[in-house]
Amino acid sequence: MQATKSKLKEYINQYLSLWDFYGVIQVLQKGEVLFEEAYGFANIEFNIKNDVNSCFSLASMSKQFTAFAIMILYEKGLLDIDKPAQLYLPKDMKIEESITVHHLLSHTSGLYNFYNFESDFFAEYNKTEYSRNDFFTRYINKKPAMPPGQLYNYNNSNYNLLAWMIEHVSGEKYEDYIRNNIFLPLDMKNSDVDDGCKPIKNRSCNYSRDFDEIIKSPYHNEKYSIGAGAIVSNCADLFKWYTCLRNRKILSTQSYTRFFKVNKDNYCYGLEHHRVYDTDRYSHGGDHLGIGTYMQNYFNEDICIIILSNNEAINQYRLSNAISNILFQVDVDAPTKYKEMTLNDSKLNEYCGTYLKDKIEVERMNGKMYFTRFKGNLHIEIYPIDEGKFVRRFSDQLHPYTIDKNENGKMTFFGYVKE
16 A cells, blocks of 8 residues: 555656646545645635645536435435426426426436537626526526437536526525535535635635736636535545445435436436446546546545645646556556647747637737637637647646638637637
8 A cells, every 4th residue: 555655646746746736635545545635825815825624616526416415305205306307496497398307417408508608608697696587597598409318418507407496396595405415414514505705614715827827716606606516625525425425325225326327428417437447436527717626436446536626737637547547556657748849930820810709819929829718808828739739838738729720721719710
């Protein structure tokens, strides 16, 4: 075990020497801590460093708690997963009758997905005062993109609806139901649902980069994340949650069988399942402005890997997979950064321009290139690693950006043609 600890420490230190990581990494096997360390700042303004007890926004890692809460209602006989979801929603929030609760849980509802570049949700709407009905009407209550059950399409709308379903069926606010039925029974005293207003003890602030400066992550109203995000927790509480799932606490065996059942594209209910190392891995990540989280669970081997971050420097999926490779005695390559390719000014200028007004722009300023977001309010430095291939300067990417000419000779980025 000591050799494994040494390998973990060596690899993680090598990887983090490349990136300015803020957050906590914890690796446990059979209750033994193999690695646990905190990095960077919880709050730059007050010079407060992260520690192993710091609490972080989980982003989409929150979905498993929403799904679990639905399973509690299911076990109590208060809803039927295979019945139309609209039976359990308020009268003014009806959706297509053929969409079941199961379709929402498994991201197979076929609902319109407003998480796209064309939408003004991220650039404008999610900064406004929250109105549940207006949010539902503008972004969710639209003609479905496809029939339910046909395809997997990861969509936060599914989990927004599940949260409102929890409120309607239970008669409690979402945050109260999660606290009373999950957090308190599991003694998760450091976990809460962020509504954007309440102070949360030991909570780390989220940071991003604009040009080469560290800034507070752009504001968004966290109420719009209900059910799909917004939970705040720390490593100690998440290990209690892992133990709940490993030991099958709270729910019956029958309900757990349904909770962990694999649906389309390896998605269960709020968790992904993959068969790796000849064993079962259940995991989920979270990504948002200033947030990068990931948790891998190997129940058979009693392994829990937790990465929580309050900046966007690392790729938590790459790092976590390397950690699991080490634990399962699979060779890992030494971590590296993409090598920068030298391109002349005229070639670089070909990539610059507006690809989607106020949403996707590529600019050159002071000899550097930037992917510009949110009406020019966030500038992400990128550099070329090959012709038509770019990566972020200050954060690790699994997949480089592609900016290239289409069959008509027009430069495209994310499928959008340069204006």
